[in-house]
Amino acid sequence: MAVIKEIICTEADGSLSFGNYEVAEKQKVEGFKVGNDEYKVRTHKDVTRLSKNGSLVLETVPGATVHSLKVGERVTTFDIEGKGSTMVTLELTPDSTYSIYVDDVNIDKVNTNMTGKISFSVELDSNDNAVRIEKH
Numbered sequence: 001m002a003v004i005k006e007i008i009c010t011e012a013d014g015s016l017s018f019g020n021y022e023v024a025e026k027q028k029v030e031g032f033k034v035g036n037d038e039y040k041v042r043t044h045k046d047v048t049r050l051s052k053n054g055s056l057v058l059e060t061v062p063g064a065t066v067h068s069l070k071v072g073e074r075v076t077t078f079d080i081e082g083k084g085s086t087m088v089t090l091e092l093t094p095d096s097t098y099s100i101y102v103d104d105v106n107i108d109k110v111n112t113n114m115t116g117k118i119s120f121s122v123e124l125d126s127n128d129n130a131v132r133i134e135k136h
Contacts, residue, residue, distance in 0.1 A: 003019070003020040003021065003081075004017050004018055004019060004020055006029075007019070007027055007028070007041050008039060008041045011067075011068055015068040015078075016039070016066075016068075017066060018065075018066055019041065019048035019064055019065040019066050020043050021045055021064050021065055023043065023044050023045065023063075024044060026042060027042070028040065028043070037053055038052070038053055039051065039057075043063050046061070046062050047060065047061050048065070050066070056090075056091040057090065058090050058091075060086050061086065061089075062083065062086060063082065064080050064124060065082065066079070066080050067079040067080070067081075067128060074135045075133070075134050076092065076132070077130070077131065078131050079130050079131070080122070080129050080131055081126055081129070083124060083125065085121055085124075086122055086124045087119055087120075087121050088120055088121070089117055090118055091116050091117050092116045092135070093112060094115060095111070095113075095114065096111070096116070096136070097112075097136040098134060098135055100118075100132075100133050101130075102122055102129050103130050104130070104132075107120065
């Protein structure tokens, strides 16, 4: 897949795609509406961050491009591309346990903290890696 030139967009299936890890200068889009929700994205080679109604959804360090993000009550899925070792942080349900799969390989089982955040590292390149996070 390719980077998202318009920084954030809604896909035909209702999922979100966002980010551009190839740009050196910070780019951001505020006030992107999907239904009653308002999203904000900032992205560049060092960080990509998506917020929904003022709360963190997903952040990558360094920056990445995320395709087809779907956040459900029990399962969150997305494809991700970037450069090298990348730390991914998501805000999910507080005090819960999740299994993280990358390309259908279970890489970790983690507990969220009181704020619901989890972090994991993944090796990225210009090919998409499929990520699935399942709540227990």
